[in-house]
Amino acid sequence: MKVTEEDILHIAALSRLKIAKEEEKNYQEELDKIISYMDILEGVDTENVPPTTYALPMENVFREDEPKDSLDRELALSNAPEVEDGYFKVPRVLEES
Amino acid sequence: MRYEAVIGLEIHSELKTNTKIFCGCKTTFGAEQNTHVCPVCLGLPGVLPTVNKKVVEFAIKAGLATNCKINEYSKFDRKNYYYPDLPKNWQTSQYDLPIAEHGYVEILVDSEKKKIGLTRIHMEEDAGKLVHSGTNIKDSASSNVDYNRTGVPLIEIVSEPDMRSAAEARAYMEKIKAILEYIDVSNCRMEEGNLRADINVSLRPVGESKLGTRTEMKNINSFKALEDAINYEIERQTEVLEDGGEIIQETRTWDPAKGITLSMRSKEDAHDYRYMPEPDLPPIVTTKEEIENYRKNLPELPDARRARLEKEYGLSEYDASIITSSREMAEYFDGVIATGADAKQAANWIMGDLSKNLNADGVTVKDSPVDAKRLGEMILLIQKGTISGKIAKQVFSEMWKNPDSPEKIVKDKGLVQITDTKAIEGIVDEVIAKNQKAVDDYKNGNKKAIGALVGQVMKASKGKANPQAVNELLAKKLG
Numbered sequence: 001m002k003v004t005e006e007d008i009l010h011i012a013a014l015s016r017l018k019i020a021k022e023e024e025k026n027y028q029e030e031l032d033k034i035i036s037y038m039d040i041l042e043g044v045d046t047e048n049v050p051p052t053t054y055a056l057p058m059e060n061v062f063r064e065d066e067p068k069d070s071l072d073r074e075l076a077l078s079n080a081p082e083v084e085d086g087y088f089k090v091p092r093v094l095e096e097s
Numbered sequence: 098m099r100y101e102a103v104i105g106l107e108i109h110s111e112l113k114t115n116t117k118i119f120c121g122c123k124t125t126f127g128a129e130q131n132t133h134v135c136p137v138c139l140g141l142p143g144v145l146p147t148v149n150k151k152v153v154e155f156a157i158k159a160g161l162a163t164n165c166k167i168n169e170y171s172k173f174d175r176k177n178y179y180y181p182d183l184p185k186n187w188q189t190s191q192y193d194l195p196i197a198e199h200g201y202v203e204i205l206v207d208s209e210k211k212k213i214g215l216t217r218i219h220m221e222e223d224a225g226k227l228v229h230s231g232t233n234i235k236d237s238a239s240s241n242v243d244y245n246r247t248g249v250p251l252i253e254i255v256s257e258p259d260m261r262s263a264a265e266a267r268a269y270m271e272k273i274k275a276i277l278e279y280i281d282v283s284n285c286r287m288e289e290g291n292l293r294a295d296i297n298v299s300l301r302p303v304g305e306s307k308l309g310t311r312t313e314m315k316n317i318n319s320f321k322a323l324e325d326a327i328n329y330e331i332e333r334q335t336e337v338l339e340d341g342g343e344i345i346q347e348t349r350t351w352d353p354a355k356g357i358t359l360s361m362r363s364k365e366d367a368h369d370y371r372y373m374p375e376p377d378l379p380p381i382v383t384t385k386e387e388i389e390n391y392r393k394n395l396p397e398l399p400d401a402r403r404a405r406l407e408k409e410y411g412l413s414e415y416d417a418s419i420i421t422s423s424r425e426m427a428e429y430f431d432g433v434i435a436t437g438a439d440a441k442q443a444a445n446w447i448m449g450d451l452s453k454n455l456n457a458d459g460v461t462v463k464d465s466p467v468d469a470k471r472l473g474e475m476i477l478l479i480q481k482g483t484i485s486g487k488i489a490k491q492v493f494s495e496m497w498k499n500p501d502s503p504e505k506i507v508k509d510k511g512l513v514q515i516t517d518t519k520a521i522e523g524i525v526d527e528v529i530a531k532n533q534k535a536v537d538d539y540k541n542g543n544k545k546a547i548g549a550l551v552g553q554v555m556k557a558s559k560g561k562a563n564p565q566a567v568n569e570l571l572a573k574k575l576g
Contacts, residue, residue, distance in 0.1 A: 014369055016179055053172050053194070058379040062150035065114050068121025068135070076134050076244075086130045087228065087241030090181040094234055094361075 003032040100300040100338065102331045103308060104266050105258035107295040108273055109251050110283045111223060112155045117248035118222050119146030119189065119378075124250075126289050130243035138222075138248035140185030146377055148173075152250040153196070153381055155282035156220045157391050159252055160197025162280050162398055163215050163273075167388045171196045173220075173375040181242050182225040190253075192372040195219035196381070202276065203400060204268040205418050213269045214257035223249040252282075258297065258308065263327040267320050270294060271422060275399045278424040293318040298330045300338060309334075310344040314351050314358060326351040330358055402427055410440035419448055425462045432469025438476035446472055450493050467496045475503035487560045488512050516563040518570055521554070524562065525570050528553045539575055547571055 008028045012019045019027060070076075073086055082089035117124060120137035136144045160167050174192035200215035225244040231237035254273060260266045274292055277283040285292045299311035312330060317323050329351075334344055349358040397405070399421045406417040421427045426447070433443040451472065455462060475492055478484045484492060484507055495506050507513055515521055528550055529536055538546035547568070554567045 010369075014177075014371070053374050054380050055376070056379065059382045061147060061379045062153070063121070063147040065116050065149050065151040066121065067116050067123045070122045070133050070135050071139075073129075073131050073134075076131055076139065084241055087243055088131070088181075090240050090242055092238055093181060093227065093229075093240050 003028055003035055007031075098339070099303045100331075100335055101303045101305075102261055102327070103258045103299050103301060103311075104260035104262075104327060105297040106254075106256045106260070106266060106269060107297075108254040108256075108270060109223075109293050109295075110159075110254065110273075110277055110285070111291045112152055112250040112252060112282055113284050114149055114151045114155070114250055116149055118149050118152050118220070118250035119248055122245075122248065126286075128245055130241075131245065133245040134247070138184075139244060146189070148378060148381070149250060152220055153383075154391070155250075156196045156218060156252050157383065157388065158280045158395065159254070159277065159282055160200065160218050161388070161392050162276050162395055163197075163200040163202050163218070163254070165197035165200030165215060165218060167197050167383060167391075168194055169383050169385065169388070170194060170380060171383070172380040173378045174372045175375050176221075176370045176372055178370055180224070181240065182227055182244075182247070184225070184244060184247060188221060188224065189375055189378070190221035191219035194380075202269065202272050204265060204272050205414070206262075206264050206268050208415065211259075211265065213259045213265075213272075216255040216257055218252050218254050221251050221253060223247065223251050258299075263324040263331075266296070266327055267324050270320065270323060272399065275422050275424065279396055279398055279402075281396075287318050287320075290316075290318055294323060296323065296327060296330075298327055298334070299344070300331065300334045310346050312344065312346065312358075313348045315348060317351060322351055322353055325353070325356060326358060329356065333358065399427075406430075406440075410434075410444075412440065412444050416444045416448060420444060423462070429462050429465070429469045433473040433476070436470060436473025436477060438473040439480060442476045442479065443473070446476065446493070450490065454494075454497055466498070466500075467493065471496055471503055478503055478507060482514060482516060482563060483507065484512055484514050485560060485564060487555075488514065491560075512561065514563045515558060515561050516566050518566060521558070521562050521566055521570060524554050524557045525567065525574060528557060529571075529574060536575060547575070 005024055005028050008019065008024055008031065077083045077086070077088065080088045111124075114124060116122060117133075117138055120135050122133045122135050122138055125133070137146050157167055171191065172194050173189055175187040176190045176192070177187045179186055195217045197218040198216070200218070201212045202215065204211050204213055223246050225242050225247040227234070228241040228243065229237035230239045230241070234240070256269065260269060270292075274285050274287075277292070278285050283291055287293070294317045296314045296317055297311045298314075299309040301307065301309040312334070314326050314330065317326055330349070337344055345360075348361045350361050351358050403414070403417040403421040406412045406420060407414060412420070419426075420430050430443060430447060433447070434440050451462070451465065451467065454467075455465060460466075472493075475484075475489060475496065478492075479486055479489050488507075491510075492503050492506055492512060495510065496503060499506060501509070532550060532553060535546045535549045539550070550571055551564060551567050554562055554571070555564060
């Protein structure tokens with residue numbers, strides 16, 4: 001698996017990250033090393049091994065449908081950068097076209 | 098060139114649990130903003146979600162009721178995208194192992210039955226609600242977020258692209274709504290957003306099997322909007338194609354006030370959700386025995402109920418399908434016939450005067466001013482000959498405003514049918530005297546002329562004379 005500079009830009013865009021031009025190459029090389037390291041696993045014969053979807057030997061952890069107390073609104077909003085009328089206030093949602 | 102529309106629906110239905118899917122916050126609609134939130138649904142660091150058992154139960158029931166295969170092994174996944182109504186920056190949903198797959202429902206459009214395939218049903222969490230500072234999302238410099246709805250359990254029901262018209266899409270969504278109501282897993286209040294659809298529409302030349310480029314319209318929450326948006330989009334795409342243009346794959350919003358769809362974004366987002374298995378939620382394993390147990394305990398579903406009404410009461414397929422189209426309507430019908438009222442009469446009244454009045458007043462059958470018992474009693478009065486069908490219409494509209502029993506209304510208003518021959522005789526004589534032409538016609542062999550005379554007598558008695566008694570009396574007098 002080869003990570004290209006295009007991949008880096010794509011992932012950065014999806015993650016809403018701004019990457020400086022001079023950093024692109026560095027990220028590309030480092031991520032490529034990490035992904036290539038994973039390639040070692042590709043060599044393992046998994047012919048008769050079912051895919052792992054969950055790492056622990058657990059299943060069916062449920063709770064009953066019973067209400068619990070929610071947070072006080074003031075506390076819930078206390079870390080918000082901006083608050084208005086009991087709402088979390090956020091900047092423009094859609095980028096201007 | 099003639100085009101064929103290809104339509105698929107993704108229906109989101111909020112489940113009627115007391116608490117959210119992964120935490121104990123209440124799901125009550127209409128609470129003050131951000132009062133039903135906790136560290137789990139706000140996505141604060143270090144929290145551990147736990148699946149609400151009821152959600153799994155409801156999703157399995159929905160799957161069985163739509164002829165799906167239930168996956169014995171199912172898991173949750175993270176769907177990654179950035180939007181302010183989603184505090185974790187991913188939606189906990191299901192990707193490759195949804196709870197249910199490969200189902201179908203049957204719809205009836207223009208007396209033709211059609212199977213609509215279901216690709217899958219999966220469980221996921223609802224997102225929060227945005228209140229924009231401007232008139233819409235595009236012209237708003239900021240938005241306010243209420244996370245009360247974040248984490249309310251949803252099932253997403255994904256159809257195959259099996260529908261070909263707005264009418265079919267509507268019938269399909271109505272059927273899904275009816276089924277969810279019958280199995281009692283969702284309130285299905287569309288005006289509260291309990292049930293909403295994302296619509297995919299594309300066109301292709303008739304006879305072509307390859308799919309055309311589609312557009313998507315999200316969060317349609319009324320049947321009217323569903324039909325209007327699809328019809329508009331079919332028209333718009335036809336025009337684009339006929340002008341030699343190309344359809345752009347995009348999300349469009351439906352503007353009900355203007356009756357048009359609008360492009361949502363200038364550049365289409367790459368749908369790259371980078372799904373990954375949710376590491377905080379262990380898989381859900383359901384045994385064959387458990388699935389069979391759920392199946393056995395399903396209530397009677399709309400199609401079965403329709404078939405039963407046709408068979409047991411001789412209702413037409415159309416009548417039976419309307420009456421069973423909602424659980425409330427079907428239960429109302431049962432309530433009417435429980436009084437001993439004739440089933441066909443019951444169906445006629447429900448689909449006639451009752452529906453007309455409900456629509457005019459904008460109330461649902463559950464809140465009908467005339468309940469099933471009173472309608473049944475009124476029909477019994479017709480069956481006993483106490484009132485005529487025509488008078489019953491008057492009694493019905495009186496019952497709409499007045500909580501009295503139909504017996505009392507009939508008595509108070511003096512609407513009892515006159516079956517006493519002596520009382521009718523006077524009117525009959527008068528009518529015979531005044532309508533010499535009809536009398537002559539009848540005597541000259543035109544037996545149909547008696548109808549006009551019966552009509553005159555009915556009119557003169559203000560509808561209260563028993564038509565059969567009038568008929569007999571006239572025939573006797575005219576010899």
